Amino acid sequence: MRTFYSALWYLLLPFLFLRLWLRGRKAPAYRQRWAERMAWGYRRDTLQNSLWVHAVSVGETLAAAPLIERLLAQYPDTPLVVTTTTPTGSERVKALFGDRVTHVYCPWEVPGALTRFMTAFDPQLVVVLETELWPNLCAAVKRHGAKLMLVNGRLSEKSYHGYSKLPRLVRPMMAQFDALAVQTPVEAERYVALGAWPERVHAIGSVKFDMTLDEALRGKAAALRADMGARPVWIAASTHPGEDEPVLAAHQQVLASQPDALLILVPRHPERFNEVASLIRQQGLSVARRSAAESPADVQVYLADTMGELLMLFGSADLAFVGGSLVPVGGHNLLEPAAWEKPVLTGPHLHNFTAISQLLHDAGGLSVVSNESELAGTLLTLLADDATCRQQGRAAAAVVEANRGALDKGLQLISEQLTVKS
Template sequence: MPLVLARFWWQGRHAPALRQNLGQRLGLVQCYSQPVIWVHTASVGEVIAAGPMIRRLLDRKLEARILVTAMTDTGLAQARKMFGDDVDYSYVPLDTPGSVRRFLGRVTPKVAVVLETEIWPNLITQCYRKQVPVFLINARLSERSARGYERVRGLVRPVMQKITWIAAQAEKDAERFRRIGVAPASVEVTGSVKFDVDITEGIRESARQCRQILGARPVWVAGSTHAGEDEQLLEAHRAVLGQHPQALLVIVPRHPDRFGSVAELAVKAGFTVARRSLQQDPAHAQVYLGDTMGELMMLYGAGDMAFVGGSLIERGGHNPLEPAAWGIPVLSGPHVFNFETVYERLRAGEGVVMVQSGDELGQAVVRLMATREERQALGERALAVVNKNRGALDRVVEGIVERL
């Protein structure tokens, strides 16, 4: 525990909120006298995925306050941007018996709604002892993770049996959860709520305004990129510029603490760079750095095509449905095990271009920029996959309300 707290303190040099809210990590949150629906997310991606569900629960007027927790300061910042004063916010307590016990003693939630793969043993066990149902929503479990859990089945099984309801994204996920000890009656396949992506009119208008700033030129967006990918993306863009000299790469690093280093990387590689956070004019830039929080969805809408990061390296990929919902071509590297089912459906619907390397990515972008018909057809197929698989959100919200 001292080492963990010291780490948060050290990270607080660049994110002051981590230092200011250390008490929340220990479960020292505000006390509630009214019923609470607790929704826990990991970070930005899960907050965005939970957004439509939270709005539906707010619309139901359930006479309960919604508390959103996250692991990261960026996740809470995204939640505040999305919901304002409509919900409450806190860091999730550290997964120690004392921290979780203090948290539950102050919040006394009616239910804990946990997104995707946030399986914390003490959190689940303490909720079970306090008779707080735990719902694992939009749940996914890769084969790699399932095999890891099976190696420690004796430790995992007692925890998994304490989960009240698992709303799995696909039958593969449901089967893996059963393998590691979840009672079959507690698992239901509802589909992925990420297919129910909601692009508000406000986001659409912001995307139109952004596109006006970017100008009438070929634009490709690389979203949620990681270290080890940016170099490949910049080399791919060099190849693109060889065929389309006016092309613009909009690059959006996954983590804010990398904004500065990615800008330096692009400059050292010889590109002219404009930064969105500094309101620099991208008119004559070759690389536009999306170094702002919560704007990736909008930036996808301002592009002609999108590469989804975390996939050229063994990170497991990020959500390809956000660009797909705009009806633009989606490109991805080979490492997408975190979104296995989503990519299977995109591939089946011929709505995604999979590449094996940065070189292949550059070639694919060059080809799509040169052929408007192929670009339009690919985007339409991607959007069709999204629309075909909608409906999980209704099933999840109904499941939560029924069990409440």
């Protein structure tokens, strides 16, 4: 089955390069560093006996950031490789860690490319984040003699049913994992059902609960809030196509009741920044762009068209709507605004964050809305009631505090794998 799967990847290569070229029309970085996608041009001994952490894009990179920092501190003499698959993820790795880690793109799921990568970077342990389940990558890791571990593993019911339809491909892959640190007992059961060894699966919670809000970050958020002035401020974060229109329509309703209100709008993908700026103006709303250092003081919408600042931006708002949820994307990280003690709003599409959203909802820190009218109504209710707003924010933050600890448990499992390897 994996031979057929590999043959498909080789057949798809021309189309994958074409896709990069087409995506490069809006995001030029996709037209760069193509050799890394095939692991071409590396020396055979680029690194020796390294640790390899693989994240996909910005969200996974930010989730992995505390883990990477701890690995750098605990294993200072071990080279650390961090891979992503997107330019935005690449930018985050470089901004967070600089030359303290070796960063390249993860090669595509082509056996030859993966073999070249393993030969060049010689990992002793490979840590993949969340749902990065790739049969050829897993096989290449084991063929190289390295340990393989999943951290912060999640598996929605939809994804589980998809994987279960390919047992001849998926079951051998799952059996190759030496340890799986997953978020919930339900997800642990799903991984075992797909073929993971039960004794290797550990439900330890989500490392996303272990984020920290340091004083420098708090200072930046406070300074930005001071620039906005004394008025109601809400943020719509990580929005996707099809969400900006209802978000802006909801803001129009908020403005009808509270004319001085400000919306911080944060599109998920940078190639959409100009498009969203045009959309805001088409709606008759005044806008300031953060990338141009324009003041948010006297506008109705502040377009946060920069990368890597979302966590800080949550701290400058009174409450937060998290996107990817009014459209069937599956939602994004609800814990970042919760950590700031902000009431959290979301759409109904939450299959990527089922357990976390349930915890927040049960605690009274999450409001689920289905459309622009419900979004506007919830916003107006909370913005008009400081006591309720603070109460929901504290409830959300309490969930974050109560569920910390997955990072330490994950690091212990990593230590055990390195001990076994050595």
